Amino acid sequence: MPDSSYLDTQNKSALDDFVQLPVSQEMILYLARKASQVILCGSSTQTLPPTPPTTPSLQDPALPSIECFITSLCKKSKVQVSTLMTSIVYLDRLKSRLHPDARGIHSTIHRIFLAALILAAKNLNDSSPKNKDWAQYTEFSIAEVNLMERQLLLLLDWDVRISPQDLYYHLEPFLAPIRVHHSLQYELTVQRSANNSHANRRPSSRSLVRRPFLPPPTPRVCLFIPPNPLRSQRSTYKIFLPRTDPCLKALRQRTKKRIREQGSLLD
Secondary structure: OOOHHHHHHHHHHHHHHHOOOOOOHHHHHHHHHHHHOOOEEOOOOOOOOOOOOOOOOOOOOOOOOHHHHHHHHHHHHOOOHHHHHHHHHHHHHHHHHOOOOOEEOOOHHHHHHHHHHHHHHHHHOOOOOOHHHHHHHOOOOHHHHHHHHHHHHHHOOOOOOOOHHHHHHHOHHHHHHHHHHHHHHHHHHHHHHHHHHHHOOOOOHHHHOOOOOOOOOOOOOEEEOOOOHHHOOOOOOEEEOOOOOHHHHHHHHHHHHHHHHHHHHHO
């Protein structure tokens, strides 16, 4: 099992790349499916009031499907991926707080998604569209938009905090392929680096240094002469010469001859 810190690092890198992507049809379909799962809408065998309740004395406009509604809202508001996909956290949080028997009307899903998007925009951005702007982007009035936002805040108990773990969990279908892509790119980079280092490998600088040619050492001639040769009957000289060097043959003969001459003079 991978380390949690390592997985968080991968998710953070994948999330940074994900929020830079443009809004795609896949994201819109995913949002529409999540919004449709929050609450059941339409006819029901039980006579329960719609939740959240409709705006008094206001008629629901003729709304398109939730997919077309989200698509039109994204084009008009030019919402970014980070704000758009963060609304999933509020949708799932609202689903966990609603009663299982809660029912809504046809426009309930549209209202819930719009309210979640407004909360995400105000929570993530310092400057976000106002409610009157969202009313212009949709077919709802300003009073309806204000009521949607207020009802969602009450249902969420004003819990609008979003942690990175919330985003990692809800955006896993989008982050997983990016993590795989990053892993493949890293392995490919390592492989290319290894191949380049192997192909461009050269001898080390130490091996390229040309050492100067050193001639063989000159043989030394060591003559050990007694401290006072006049006291001895015959001086003793020890000569240490290499016997295999032909160049010193004449020197050796002259040295021996000089020693004999000195010895005869002492006699």
